[in-house]
Amino acid sequence: MEDTLLLDAIERYRNGEMSPQETVFFEELRKNNPEIDQLAAEHTFFLGELEKMSELKAYRHQLDQVENKLTNEGVISRREARGKAKIVYLWSKYRRIIAVAASIAGIVSIATAMLVSSYSVSKKTDVITPLVDTKLNQFAHKLTLIEKQLNVTSAQVHNQSRSTFEANFRATGFLIDGSGYIITNAHVVSNARNIVVENRKGEQFFASALYADKTADLAILKIYDTAFKKVTGIPYTFPRTSPVLAERIFTLGYPREEVVYGEGYLSSESGYSGDTTSYQISISANPGNSGGPVVNKNGDIIGIISSKETNADGVVFAITTKSIYNMLKQCSNDSISLPTVNLLKGLDRVHQVERLEDFVYMVKGN
Amino acid sequence: MSIHEKEKALLEGLAANETGAIETIYRENYATIHAFIVKNNGYPEDARDIFQEAMIVLFENAKSGSFELSCQIKTYLYSVCRRLWLKKLHQQNRYYPAFELFDETVPVEDEIGAHEKMNEDFNLMEAAMLKIGEPCKSILDAYYIQKKTMPEIARMFGYTNADNAKTQKYKCLLRLKKIFFTQYKNGE
Numbered sequence: 001m002e003d004t005l006l007l008d009a010i011e012r013y014r015n016g017e018m019s020p021q022e023t024v025f026f027e028e029l030r031k032n033n034p035e036i037d038q039l040a041a042e043h044t045f046f047l048g049e050l051e052k053m054s055e056l057k058a059y060r061h062q063l064d065q066v067e068n069k070l071t072n073e074g075v076i077s078r079r080e081a082r083g084k085a086k087i088v089y090l091w092s093k094y095r096r097i098i099a100v101a102a103s104i105a106g107i108v109s110i111a112t113a114m115l116v117s118s119y120s121v122s123k124k125t126d127v128i129t130p131l132v133d134t135k136l137n138q139f140a141h142k143l144t145l146i147e148k149q150l151n152v153t154s155a156q157v158h159n160q161s162r163s164t165f166e167a168n169f170r171a172t173g174f175l176i177d178g179s180g181y182i183i184t185n186a187h188v189v190s191n192a193r194n195i196v197v198e199n200r201k202g203e204q205f206f207a208s209a210l211y212a213d214k215t216a217d218l219a220i221l222k223i224y225d226t227a228f229k230k231v232t233g234i235p236y237t238f239p240r241t242s243p244v245l246a247e248r249i250f251t252l253g254y255p256r257e258e259v260v261y262g263e264g265y266l267s268s269e270s271g272y273s274g275d276t277t278s279y280q281i282s283i284s285a286n287p288g289n290s291g292g293p294v295v296n297k298n299g300d301i302i303g304i305i306s307s308k309e310t311n312a313d314g315v316v317f318a319i320t321t322k323s324i325y326n327m328l329k330q331c332s333n334d335s336i337s338l339p340t341v342n343l344l345k346g347l348d349r350v351h352q353v354e355r356l357e358d359f360v361y362m363v364k365g366n
Numbered sequence: 367m368s369i370h371e372k373e374k375a376l377l378e379g380l381a382a383n384e385t386g387a388i389e390t391i392y393r394e395n396y397a398t399i400h401a402f403i404v405k406n407n408g409y410p411e412d413a414r415d416i417f418q419e420a421m422i423v424l425f426e427n428a429k430s431g432s433f434e435l436s437c438q439i440k441t442y443l444y445s446v447c448r449r450l451w452l453k454k455l456h457q458q459n460r461y462y463p464a465f466e467l468f469d470e471t472v473p474v475e476d477e478i479g480a481h482e483k484m485n486e487d488f489n490l491m492e493a494a495m496l497k498i499g500e501p502c503k504s505i506l507d508a509y510y511i512q513k514k515t516m517p518e519i520a521r522m523f524g525y526t527n528a529d530n531a532k533t534q535k536y537k538c539l540l541r542l543k544k545i546f547f548t549q550y551k552n553g554e
Contacts, residue, residue, distance in 0.1 A: 076396055
């Protein structure tokens with residue numbers, strides 16, 4: 001109790017909230033009592049640090065706002081556009097070298113690819129399990145449906161009309177464009193006749209596979225359901241920089257009917273048997289995690305969970321963001337534009353997950 | 367208004383948390399820094415980060431009051447960004463570019479040193495904040511960072527009156543302080 005009184009006094013003294021008499025008394029006390037003086041000095045320093053932190057936080061927030069505003073105005077050009085500018089720049093600088101190198105590399109790589117590919121593809125399927133939950137327990141699924149229907153909200157009323165849909169697989173996907181484009185793995189939807197995506201609130205929407213690339217194991221779904229409203233404020237971005245070894249990462253996914261959080265680290269910069277389009281992460285992943293985002297501490301998406309090694313524990317593979325860019329280029333669909341503003345940076349993990357949750361969807365179908 | 371007066375006003379605006387000042391500085395300088403980073407083996411994302419970092423250095427200095435700009439803001443920001451970017455490239459072992467010799471820069475080593483120290487303290491404080499747990503974290507956050515008043519906090523967290531909330535706040539503060547100083551002293 002004594003301590004808190006003293007802290008209160010120090011704080012009020014520092015903020016100039018004391019009356020003149022009190023101030024005199026307090027200063028006397030400090031002068032005659034070295035212990036209190038020491039404590040007061042320490043506490044004043046500490047409050048200073050706390051204040052600095054609060055100021056800096058507010059300022060960073062201000063900077064982010066200005067950045068966003070100017071990005072929208074086009075003063076700071078969008079990330080993608082600037083990426084192109086760099087390519088143009090590099091192109092003009094190294095044109096001749098690239099031309100020579102490319103022709104040599106082209107010949108060599110085609111030759112080796114032909115030799116290697118047939119061998120590696122057949123081997124890959126043996127030891128890697130895609131993380132789609134294909135043994136959906138219909139009973140458990142129905143139970144959750146009933147539970148949801150018991151909570152009478154507008155969203156659930158909306159659901160009831162479509163509860164006839166019976167899924168036989170479940171995985172994860174997340175929005176890359178607010179107008180209803182979701183990215184997930186190609187193996188998730190390759191054999192699906194109907195696809196339904198469900199958000200955290202339990203709202204379900206019909207979707208179709210717009211584009212699937214089996215080699216990269218990526219697919220883009222488009223929600224065509226009229227009940228779906230365009231969402232704004234996707235809080236993550238897709239940096240082109242390579243992820244760093246030992247970097248802390250986390251993911252959200254649907255190995256169950258509820259969203260599940262998982263945490264881990266980047267354990268290797270390449271994937272299964274040296275595959276450079278993916279990398280290895282150490283995280284607990286189960287059937288249903290396929291298509292989940294791999295997020296680093298800044299809230300950047302650095303990959304998509306795809307599979308795990310069958311005979312090893314915690315060896316999970318994720319596809320690089322570079323592959324996303326490659327696929328978007330291939331399908332050359334101009335209506336998809338990746339989010340450019342990162343709203344997760346600087347938040348602590350709990351708040352990051354809170355904001356992320358709304359954009360991660362359960363992907364299921366039959 | 368002369369350039370000198372205009373820049374002084376900008377710095378004062380920065381210290382007073384005026385968004386307008388930040389915006390003006392961004393508008394006038396961002397393109398240069400972006401061009402510099404991209405030209406020197408960086409990505410556009412790097413330009414954003416480095417520029418933000420430099421803005422924080424400028425802010426810290428503007429705040430301190432004793433800061434006299436011996437050159438234009440433009441030159442100062444460029445010097446800081448250049449230094450920060452070189453450091454980052456060095457850390458990542460990326461290709462080290464040769465800078466053009468006629469670049470106009472001013473020495474900024476001390477400021478960047480001070481800035482790094484501040485960043486460390488900031489991280490320490492944030493780490494300590496994460497360690498104290500709830501509801502302490504939220505209470506302290508509400509009072510010291512969001513600057514809410516004690517009665518407001520009492521209502522938010524369901525305390526019967528402001529005094530109870532205050533006692534709780536001080537208990538939390540003591541814990542935070544303990545964690546902070548343990549780490550602080552370990553770090554020295």
